[in-house]
Amino acid sequence: xxxxxxxxxxxxxxxxxxxxxxxxxxxxxxxxxxxxxxxxxxxxxxxxxxxxxxxxxxxxxxxxxxxxxxxxxxxxxxxxxxxxxxxxxxxxxxxxxxxxxxxxxxxxxxxxxxxxxx
Numbered sequence: 041x042x043x044x045x046x047x048x049x050x051x052x053x054x055x056x057x058x059x060x061x062x063x064x065x066x067x068x069x070x071x072x073x074x075x076x077x078x079x080x081x082x083x084x085x086x087x088x089x090x091x092x093x094x095x096x097x098x099x100x101x102x103x104x105x106x107x108x109x110x111x112x113x114x115x116x117x118x119x120x121x122x123x124x125x126x127x128x129x130x131x132x133x134x135x136x137x138x139x140x141x142x143x144x145x146x147x148x149x150x151x152x153x154x155x156x157x158x
Contacts, residue, residue, distance in 0.1 A: 103151060108144030115140030 119133030126132075 100155070104148045107147040107151060108141065111143040111147070112137055112140035115143075 115136035115138075116133055119131070119136035122132035122136070
């Protein structure tokens with residue numbers, strides 16, 4: 041019988057083809073020890089370092105929001121008190137609100153830079 045007439049499951053040598061690629065594994069289908077070790081290390085790394093969570097992003101927005109809002113509102117209240125207690129030609133309230141925004145932005149910037157390092 042010629043090669044093209046043999047059954048699809050037989051090789052030219054007369055051996056039956058099992059459909060498995062020749063990967064260097066044993067006939068029983070066992071994996072190489074090195075491959076198992078690499079697979080285990082990859083899985084362990086995925087467990088130890090999970091990707092970013094959507095909830096973490098929401099938490100970041102909250103921290104940044106509070107970092108800006110608290111100094112701004114504190115500046116507004118302090119400014120209102122100073123405007124009543126020590127009136128000036130300028131508004132303490134506006135000046136301290138702007139100061140609170142600047143302080144809040146600096147706090148947020150520092151927090152983001154610290155989080156990038158982790």
